Amino acid sequence: MYTALNANKLPVLTWNRFNVNSKELHLSNEPDSAVTPKIITDNDAIKINDNRTLDDIVFSGSDKKTEAYILKNASVTKSIIVPQNSTLAAPLIFDLTLQPTDKLTGIFDISLEENSSANIMISVSSLAQSTAQYADLIRVHAANGASLKLTCLQLLGSSAVSFNNIVSRLENDAKISILQIPLGAGTALASATADLRGYHSSASIRSDYIGHLEQDIDLNYVVRHYGKKTLSDIKMTGLLSDASRKTARGTIDFHRGCKGSSGNESENVLLLSEKARNKSVPLILCDEDDVAGTHGAAIGTLDEDRFFYLKSRGIDEKAARQLFLDSAVSRLKNLLPEILAAKIDNYSKEVLFNESV
Amino acid sequence: MSDISTKNSSITDVNRSLYDFTKEEKDVEKLASGLTEEIVRQISAKKNEPAWMLDHRLKSLQIYNELKVPNWGPDISGLDINNIVTYVRPNTKMAAKWDDVPEDIKDTFERLGIPDAERTSLAGVGAQYDSELVYHNIQESVAEKGVIYSGIEEALSGPYAEMIEKHFMKLVPSTDHKFAALHGAVWSGGSFVYVPPYTDVEIPLQSYFRLNSPGAGQFEHTLIIVDKGARLHFIEGCSAPKYNVANLHAGCVELFVGEEAHLRYSTIENWSKNMYNLNTKRAKVEKNGVMEWVSGSFGSHISYLYPMTILNGEYAKSEFTGITFAGEGQNLDTGTKILHNAPHTSSVISTKSLSKSGGISTFRSAVTVTEKAHKSKTSVSCQSLMLDDKSRSDTIPLMDVRCNDVNVGHEASIGRIDDDAVFYLMSRGLSEEEAKTLIVNGFANPISKELPLEYAVEMNNLIRLEMEGSIG
């Protein structure tokens, strides 16, 4: 048995025939498998417990059933409290390694007390051949002056389903920068919402993907500006090869009263195969005049000039594709600490550069 | 302005108050309000139309009853079809001379400047009053080239009957959405244009739609076929006086642009603020053909308006230039849809929207690039200006790309008038209101310069009127 969800909902609907208003997702009702997260940290100041602490953070981005499902199914629940004024320099890493048929549901409640800062990474991976299912809910509360770097790396096998959810609320001068890398899984959903409640709070959301095989990537990002002088920046970058598909929704939502705020959204999609499919729905909702919102998107293949340049260096079409993949992988590796970079290396050897090219 | 087609056409010297006058309803025939099979049959019977058309109407009615109202877009729960009179016949037959048009109706169009414009700058004019055309005329020199411009109902029983049957609601089928189905059931009036191959209609044709009757709907159908290598500029205008009951406009425009043909379709929509404008417009463009839309939306209470272009032949091109100005009590959801369905097609979309005094303006678009559209190019640019902190402006674009060797670009921006620019102008002695009006006109300028000259003047006047007293 499974639960049907309307995931990754567009905050304001548009024509139904394009199938972008939400993503229908079926998640298994089987009980979770036993998976123990490996926690890597060199800091004792941080408090990690096995309870929920942020039920008051309003869930959004998908329908209510999604939240209910995760709350009900979660077998891994972690609360992370970063004490006032403390700074975690080295990243705190949760490493979740799934067996090929595992099912895992996780909740991570991250509270940053005033003026604290942390760098937290959650990595989910499995072998290349896998039908695993992973769903999570990461809730973040950043108190005044707090700042969080949050990275979610997903490297599940090619028949897996993954659904990575981040919801966050930011107080005065708080900052969040989110990086989602939904590299693996046959069906890869990633969602992040940020409520910029406080004065001068800011959110930066980055999403990096490499669509391959028959992968179906579905993204949903929403930043809601409530506080004055809040800032947002959503950037989605990726390439689509083989018969991969991707839908990206990005919404900047300026609420009345968020005077002096600005939001920026950009998307770059390189289509490397004839069978690749791309949908993009970049929204700007604006209920306040004293704001600046911009959006830009570029979707397509290399234009002739650029292609000529590569060819003039002896690089043919196939080599060019490989080059884009290489560069994308090494760019991602550069963003991550050694241990996670090694996982990407592994994944790219086993999957990206094995079957697809 | 160098383009001959934008020279000197139609209305001069109008401001918004000029639209808002009513005429007493005299001797009109008005069907009961609501929508039933009975009413549909009655409309059909009055028109003496071919049997296939009655079939089409009845099928459309059935589809109307099956389809749901959209779950997206502005709220139209204030529109109750049971309160809408779908057919109102003015007390006149269609005339080819203004002198034969009844005085009160003639006066209406005179106040709108139509006969005057016809004399000075148009190749032909059609004028519709409520559900029926009251006037249709085309210059002899243009008619001699073989250009047909007539009432569509009249054409249904003439030599072009077959051509109409072949094209009527083929681009916009009744199944397209609920209000297309409504249109299919109760349509009445509208124009038919046929431009034969390689014929250049050098000066524009214009149809003007006026809805006078309170609580009525207008459902005109415009069908234009521009044959191979031909050129046409068509202008559409519409307005209505303001009533405190809902009026409905669910027209349908179908444009067929042949190989190497060129069509420009300009609209200034100025419906009164009690109007539900649920209009559907669509063009299909064949190889090397060009479709240009120029669209200004100023009126109506609620609009759903997304002229669509299907680029069906290689190297077909389309350009969409639009401006929407939503003021008090208005929720204008406008934009465009493009389907790239052949190689080397290209499209450029450029829109501006303004919101003021609590108005809501939404830009909505869908650009689809199909598997067939190799080497196609599209770029979308939409800019929104917020004129105060009571209003709202949303941007909802969508891109569906199913072909890889293409180039899809999109940019959007939203914000308010730049304080520095206002300061700069004020430092040169302009008042704040003058400075802001100047800046808003500058913002709208790329669009207004695409409009026929007098419409551009009209638009600037509208903007000035809207801006008056906006500082406070």
Added chain:
Amino acid sequence: MSDNLLEVKNYSVASTDNVPILHSLNLTIKKGETHVLMGPNGAGKSTFGSSLLSNPAYKLTDGSIFFEKENITELSTDKRAKKGIFLSFQAPVEIPGISLYSFLRAAVKNAETPLTGKLFRKKLNEILKVLDLKQEYLERDLNVGFSGGERKKVEMLQLLMLSPKMAVLDETDSGLDVDAVNIMLKGINEFQQTDEKGMLIISHNMHILNRLKIDKVHILVKGRIVADGGSELIQEINENGFIRFENQAGDGNV
């Protein structure tokens, strides 16, 4: 007599939309020679350089092109590059998504003597130093956000890494300050080391031209070669400009 490296015969080029640009050019560059191509703006110099690598924006309407005596008229861009022809672009494009480093690695694989990991790195570091380019540029996307001068240096970097047989330098010096021009000179000198290489330099920069060993000069006006000669032509043009040649071309055309 050394061997012919590059030879174009009766070489005519038009844009893909059929605007004729080059008319019946004949030119031979032998191994070890450095030629200079000069001409007023719009003469067709860049078109010539670019067409030598079969830029799809142009088509050959007549004539043929030989490289090391082999007819390569029908060869595609990447095949010509693999044979050893290199073009330093007048306006190198930005390519987001490909890092300079991965690009260099891929390009070097096609060189005559591909370098393996360590040697590649070593040579790269040396050249970066010579060209005064920062290491961190390697991780940036190709030319993205690079200044005009930096782009030109990256072209030179590729020339030196690939060490092709024939180099076409299209205004490698334009927009550079004196220091940067001197760095480019160093690069050119380094490339000119062996007498196997051929060069075609498109430039009007006396600072560069005076400091190089030049074998031949060709003057291109309105798509035609109107004069061939030695470095004395450079001096003449430096003093009098192209007027004499333009008149000549004008007469010849009518």
